[in-house]
Amino acid sequence: MAISANRLELLQIARSVAAEKNIEEDVVVSAIEGAIQKAALSRYGAALDIVANIDVKSGELTIKRRQTVVPSEDDVLNEAQQISLAAAKKIDSSVEVGHVFEEFLPLFDFGRVMSLTGKQIITQKVREAERQKQFEEYQDRVGDIVNGIVKRVEYGNVFIDIGRGEGVIRRDQTLPRETLNMGDRVRAYIYEVRAEQKGPQIFLSRAHPGFMAKLFAQEVPEIYDGVIEIKSVARDPASRAKIAVFTTDTSIDPVGACVGMRGSRVQAVVGELGGEKIDIIPWSSDPATFIVNALQPAEVTKVVLDEDENRVEVVVPEDQLSLAIGRRGQNVRLASQLTGWSIDIMTEDQEKERREKETAELTELFTSALEVDDMMARLLVSEGFETIEDLANTDLDDIMSIEGFDEEVAQELQNRAKDHLEREETALLARLEELGIEQELLDTAGITPQMAIALGENDVKNLEDLAGLVSDDLQGWFDIKNGERVREPGILEKFKLSTADADGLIMSARVAMGWVEAPQEEAEAEIEADGQE
Numbered sequence: 001m002a003i004s005a006n007r008l009e010l011l012q013i014a015r016s017v018a019a020e021k022n023i024e025e026d027v028v029v030s031a032i033e034g035a036i037q038k039a040a041l042s043r044y045g046a047a048l049d050i051v052a053n054i055d056v057k058s059g060e061l062t063i064k065r066r067q068t069v070v071p072s073e074d075d076v077l078n079e080a081q082q083i084s085l086a087a088a089k090k091i092d093s094s095v096e097v098g099h100v101f102e103e104f105l106p107l108f109d110f111g112r113v114m115s116l117t118g119k120q121i122i123t124q125k126v127r128e129a130e131r132q133k134q135f136e137e138y139q140d141r142v143g144d145i146v147n148g149i150v151k152r153v154e155y156g157n158v159f160i161d162i163g164r165g166e167g168v169i170r171r172d173q174t175l176p177r178e179t180l181n182m183g184d185r186v187r188a189y190i191y192e193v194r195a196e197q198k199g200p201q202i203f204l205s206r207a208h209p210g211f212m213a214k215l216f217a218q219e220v221p222e223i224y225d226g227v228i229e230i231k232s233v234a235r236d237p238a239s240r241a242k243i244a245v246f247t248t249d250t251s252i253d254p255v256g257a258c259v260g261m262r263g264s265r266v267q268a269v270v271g272e273l274g275g276e277k278i279d280i281i282p283w284s285s286d287p288a289t290f291i292v293n294a295l296q297p298a299e300v301t302k303v304v305l306d307e308d309e310n311r312v313e314v315v316v317p318e319d320q321l322s323l324a325i326g327r328r329g330q331n332v333r334l335a336s337q338l339t340g341w342s343i344d345i346m347t348e349d350q351e352k353e354r355r356e357k358e359t360a361e362l363t364e365l366f367t368s369a370l371e372v373d374d375m376m377a378r379l380l381v382s383e384g385f386e387t388i389e390d391l392a393n394t395d396l397d398d399i400m401s402i403e404g405f406d407e408e409v410a411q412e413l414q415n416r417a418k419d420h421l422e423r424e425e426t427a428l429l430a431r432l433e434e435l436g437i438e439q440e441l442l443d444t445a446g447i448t449p450q451m452a453i454a455l456g457e458n459d460v461k462n463l464e465d466l467a468g469l470v471s472d473d474l475q476g477w478f479d480i481k482n483g484e485r486v487r488e489p490g491i492l493e494k495f496k497l498s499t500a501d502a503d504g505l506i507m508s509a510r511v512a513m514g515w516v517e518a519p520q521e522e523a524e525a526e527i528e529a530d531g532q533e
Helices: 005-021 025-044 085-091 112-139 209-219 254-259 261-272 287-294 318-325 327-339 348-370 374-382 388-393 396-400 407-435 449-456 463-467 471-475 499-513 520-532
Strands: 049-054 061-070 082-084 100-105 145-154 157-161 166-169 185-196 199-205 228-236 240-247 277-282 302-306 311-316 342-347 476-481 484-489
Touching (some): 025 049, 025 112, 112 199, 240 287, 254 261, 254 277, 287 302, 311 348, 348 374, 388 407, 471 476
Parallel strands (some): 061 082
Antiparallel strands (some): 061 100, 302 311
């Protein structure tokens, strides 16, 4: 078939637009078909079902009107687009419901108005396709570094020309004290791409921890090849940063590899980040070792982990306290971000004072509850007894194993402990009744009488009250007051609940109240327990 000049020109236009905008040729052809269809509806009637088609091989244009066969006249909602089966049988006896009749319509000349409308439709469709292509391209590049040129700066936000798109470094993602001017060449990290109506929004950063990690990957071949792994990064942009590195290859020093010969590798990263001081930390699977490493250059003498709360107490010598904390708390803050642990730092004297205070409190408890002298109470504390319950419930042999304790003394101490607990229980029951604690709250798994009293004293007296709380209400939380981080006590703080335990108590109450459904595992466990009963 001979191809006319006009047809060939139409295909050439579609191909050139597709190449220029970096989109598929089919998208441009589809946009042209949509414009012709719109013009045909305007010409032949908007009620018709009209489709336009361009053959991508020959360039031939066809315009068709379609009618769909429906079961009966009652099903015909639009006579211009539908036809009943009975009427269709008169045209072609072999047709069935769902068959589509197609009728070729004559081609026509576009008027001025139709041409402008068609141009707008094509432009809009091509722009939408271009934006979608751009979004998909940069969405796949999230986490990469791009090079660009500063186009403009508006209210602290820097707009960067990155080739086929425009990215923005928002004010909070720029480096402090760094000034970028129009025409400057800059490197930045793509941390988010959003599809918005006016086009994809590409958000760049020079303050993101990932930017530093990628810079090291560019400077250190071992990181790029995967021999050395960057485990975590913590940054105070343009001031100080910590980066934890690890390798399974025992022949390679990960810290030395990142530093480079005479510091050449790390200095290249420091130069890009405006002089930011970087501590390169060896990562360890042992949390205590990793935390000690992360607090460098400070020396640590003792680490006490609380895995339930994800908190750690670090003891340092007096002369190392300011170094461990850092200027304005920078060192401990970065170490906490790097390790993922909440770090509390104290000196050896502070730790000794706290330990002595705890010992004194326990000694006083045993002295008053068991009616023993101070020496015996201290001896019990030194042997690891922390509560009266510990003493009442431990094996008699364990008490007798304490130097100077025979069976008679051990039995007497345990009897006194049990008598004290009975008196406490009687007092507890009276206090529970006085506070008006409902039985359903007492029956909640995990709630002890002591907890119930603490709840009742804070106006939590039934399941509905408990269900309305959040874990911070039970555990406590930190707040900022006058620029200082202040601990706000929780209702059950003294019971040292983990976050999981606090959430579990509240969720149990919400399930009992019917606010939420029981988790699948709980529901299956209850069914199994009922079956066993």
